[in-house]
Amino acid sequence: MAAFQHTVRSPALFAGIGVHTGEYTRVSVRPAAANSGVVFVRTDVKDRDNVVPVSGEAVCKTQLGTVIANDAGVTVSTIEHLMAALVMLGVDNAVVEVDGPEMPIMDGSSLPFVRVLDRAGLRPQEAPRAFIEILDTIEAVEGDKRATLTPADGFEMAFTIEFPTAAIGRQTVDLAMDEAAFRTELADCRTFGFLHEVEALRAMGLARGGTMENCVVIDGDVILNPEGLRRPDEFVRHKALDAIGDLYVLGAPILGRFEGVCAGHGLNNALVRALLARPEAWRMTTLVEDLREAV
Template sequence: EMPIMDGSSLPFIQMLDRAGRRRQDQPRRFIEILDKIEVVEGDKRATLTPASQFEVAFEISFASAAIGRQRVDLVMDDQAFRDELADCRTFGFLHEVEALRAMGLARGGSMENAVVIEGDRILNPEGLRRPDEFVRHKALDAIGDLFVLGAPILGRFEGVLAGHGINNALVRALMAAPHAWRYRAFVEELAEAV
């Protein structure tokens, strides 16, 4: 398992920036969504639909006043990923962390690598990086879950109360429906390493 660091993707982005980029010999390949694919489990839903670009929308709702109901809807490209999602940390409730530790898990878990909530309050002394950091982290999670497909998506992802499990079920449903997607290549300008 990858180190969690601060629970966001920002440390990884910073390392990749230090390594730099270089032009590849082949055009970049995308997975173009051609038809709607949806997985519903009770009140949870994850959907992929056709779109001319990659879009991600997510909605969460928690009883805790620290989170409440949050929604984000973004057109996603490299810069939007950096500006809108990369710094959003994972989160959990104190009672969940304590239960995991009692099972011998999450031994490295702390407020250094997650936003911790107890009841209606955030325990991290520095607070949140964004007022809607929770839903933005869920969108970040979904992008990572989709990337197991091996190529970026050209389409719209919508998650309602979704998590890793339903996102994984969506990936499996997409792969089981070859009529609903195709590979598409674009010649894309990549920055040369500095």
């Protein structure tokens, strides 16, 4: 884990369609000053404040994706896959310029974002990197769904899902999570959806850009994508990827263990808000003092 903050060395540029809006958008992830965090800017919005800082409170909607908004009502949708890549590659500060309402879905995973960030490179900054160290159990529960943070020496990610289809069934993943593990275990795992839900979603204005190019599509017990899965348990691994991105709206990486049971974006954000409501259950810490003591 890096002890000091980083931003991108040069702009990371990419473009594509939004999975829900179907709109084509262009994105530039640009360098930002130390301690400024991740800030989205809607460059297509000219008539009001178009700056949308990331925070737990900024999350305004969680149906099939994470949406953030500012006080002027300007929103950016489906930020979680980029956010996961940013936190796990160690990008603390960035300005994300996007010329539409939704982040491009790319191939449905974080891998395209990892690749563009690798090309841009990272630049170290003098400010120490802050971590959210979990001191006590923090939990969000909704029926049989649950999301929990507990103390741990590093960042751990555990997730369990269960769907009544032979294509998924019950899947569990439990990983000690760092940059190398994210790159090899989670980054390429794609979002997924069910064919029978597509018409209803499109009637609600969702999934308009969803195709088998950017989503694993399931029909009954059959996976429709001709290339099949990238991993036998790609589904649960994608849920873990989502959770990492959803947690990074807190503005700092986690030192603790996340456990999700059938959780989604809504419960992940409920956990974020539970953490913010319990300041005694966590603290901000840095690794700089640890390094000084080791010298």
